[in-house]
Structures are given as structure tokens and as C-alpha cells.
Amino acid sequence: MTEIMERAAAKINLSLDALYVHPDGLHEWKMVMTCVDLHDTVRITTRRDARICVRTDSMFLPDDQRNLAFQAATLLQQEFAPNQGVTIDIEKHIPVSAGMGGGSADAAAVLRALNRLWQLNLSRAELAQRALVLDSDVPFCVYSETALVTGRGEIVTPLQATPDCWFVIAKPPVAVSTPRILSAASTPEELPHPNTETVIAGIQNQDLTLMASGMGNSLEAITENRIGEIRRIRQKMKQFGAITAQMTGSGPTVFGIAATHSRAQRIYNGLRGFCPEVYVVRPLKNQLKEQEMKHGI
Numbered sequence: 001m002t003e004i005m006e007r008a009a010a011k012i013n014l015s016l017d018a019l020y021v022h023p024d025g026l027h028e029w030k031m032v033m034t035c036v037d038l039h040d041t042v043r044i045t046t047r048r049d050a051r052i053c054v055r056t057d058s059m060f061l062p063d064d065q066r067n068l069a070f071q072a073a074t075l076l077q078q079e080f081a082p083n084q085g086v087t088i089d090i091e092k093h094i095p096v097s098a099g100m101g102g103g104s105a106d107a108a109a110v111l112r113a114l115n116r117l118w119q120l121n122l123s124r125a126e127l128a129q130r131a132l133v134l135d136s137d138v139p140f141c142v143y144s145e146t147a148l149v150t151g152r153g154e155i156v157t158p159l160q161a162t163p164d165c166w167f168v169i170a171k172p173p174v175a176v177s178t179p180r181i182l183s184a185a186s187t188p189e190e191l192p193h194p195n196t197e198t199v200i201a202g203i204q205n206q207d208l209t210l211m212a213s214g215m216g217n218s219l220e221a222i223t224e225n226r227i228g229e230i231r232r233i234r235q236k237m238k239q240f241g242a243i244t245a246q247m248t249g250s251g252p253t254v255f256g257i258a259a260t261h262s263r264a265q266r267i268y269n270g271l272r273g274f275c276p277e278v279y280v281v282r283p284l285k286n287q288l289k290e291q292e293m294k295h296g297i
């Protein structure tokens, strides 16, 4: 029996721009995304039979074909290893339905793990290309490093790591349906648009203030109109000293940026009584890249 562990890191959208809607109903995106050091752990164990089994420690998650990790394993099994089964154990830490890409991160971790386990030698680009059918965030999660993401989510252009900073992440106790928010965003010309180029320039120059000045999320106002807490959390974060604060993905999670740990701690303390789920995290540097170099992918 062989066992492989993979980390599945949560993502945040430093910028999210909805450009237009394709005839197939999918959005054309332009997003700068990064990962933070809040992660699920995915353990893959080989089986004697050809079944794919998912086990999670969360009662809110499906453990059958509805789980994105299951779908990811099925995808590679059908193409490369029809007789080889695996058990996938997911230790969940990323908030669910939060806009932090938890399901996509788990699916991407399964793709990376099976690529190693079955010695498929697929490049990240080859894995990402297959990943789009699972969810628009999975290609990015295959890379799990700061990147510009365009197309329907399948074009991932890695960038430098973000300038050093702290993120305070607050998830209000409500779930958001991404499909509902996306259908309300069917006329992107009416939505606000971030300045993606400024975000990228801030990253390239390692200038946190410049990066923050270009940030924005086209979907924020839509979700905020349904869940008023989002606006209040953003305001509180700024009041306690965040350089900026915005929603990630389709929400409802909000993150604030601080240049120092003490400032992040102040924002965290200010939010604790107000929002039940608050985290202080750092950007995930390019650990996956290093891991891949070690494994020769």
C-alpha cells in the first residue's frame, strides 16, 4: 500500500474582473489570484480494487461523485489507470462555500498526487488543461502560486510571489451560491472593474500599497447587496487599519491586508466579537514550485 500526502491551499482573489459572458454561458475572467497558508490535507492511499473512495472529516461535504476530489481522481483514472483504485482522505480546514476555492484546491491536490503516484509525468500545464472541466478555479489551484488567470479560468500565467504581508480573513456565517451570483453578473459592462495591471505592477515592484490600490472584485457589490455583513466587515477591517479589504471570489469571505503582524492582530481582535470565523494568515510562497522541482515535475 502506497500513501501520498498533498496540501490543498486556499486561494484569494487579489483582483477579480468579469469581462464578458461567452455564448456557452461561462464568463471571461481576468483575475490575480494567490494562495494563503490555510490548507486542507489530502491523503491518497492505493487500493486493491479499482474503486475511488472519498472520506472527509466534515459532515457538510459529499463523499461521493459530487465531491470535486472524487471527480478529479475519476478524470485521471479513466484516461490513464482504469484498474487502479484509490482512497482519498480529506482533512478539511478551508471554509466551505466561502469563495476560497476549497473544493477546487482539493481536486487540484488529487491531480498532483495521482500524477506522482501513477508516474504520469504530466506538466502543470497539462494537468491544468484537464482540470477546467471540474471547476474554473481548479487550473489555478494546480499551480497554487500567485498568478494572472484569464480565459474561462484555464489560462494561468504565474507571477512573482506577492509582497510580504499578512491577510486577515473573515467568513460571515452564511453560504453563498456561486451560480446565483454569476447569473446576476450576466451584464459585466454594468459592473465595477479592478485595475489588474496596477495589481501586477505592485507585485512586480514588491510594492504592497501599489498592489492594493489596483485591487477590486466585480462581484462584490452583487453579493454585498444580499449579505450586508460583507460591507460591515470591510469597513471594520479598514477602521482597524487594513490597507484595503475586499471580498474573495463570489464571497462571502472578506480579507484585509496588513503590512505587519501587529496590525493584522489588531484587525483580528477588532473582528473577533463581530464575526465567528476569523484567521490571520500569510501568503503561501512558492512552496509547490519547490516541491515539484524536488520531485522533478
Ligand code: ATP
Binding pocket: 060, 061, 062, 066, 067, 068, 069, 090, 095, 096, 097, 098, 099, 100, 101, 102, 103, 104, 106, 107, 135, 137, 178, 249, 250, 251
Ligand atoms: P466555488 O466558487 O467554486 O463554488 P467556493 O470556494 O465558494 O467555490 P467550495 O468550498 O469549493 O466553495 O464549495 C463549493 C461547493 O462545492 C459546495 O457546495 C460543496 O459541497 C461542493 N464541494 C464538492 N467537493 C468539495 C470539496 N472537496 N471541498 C469543498 N466543497 C466541495
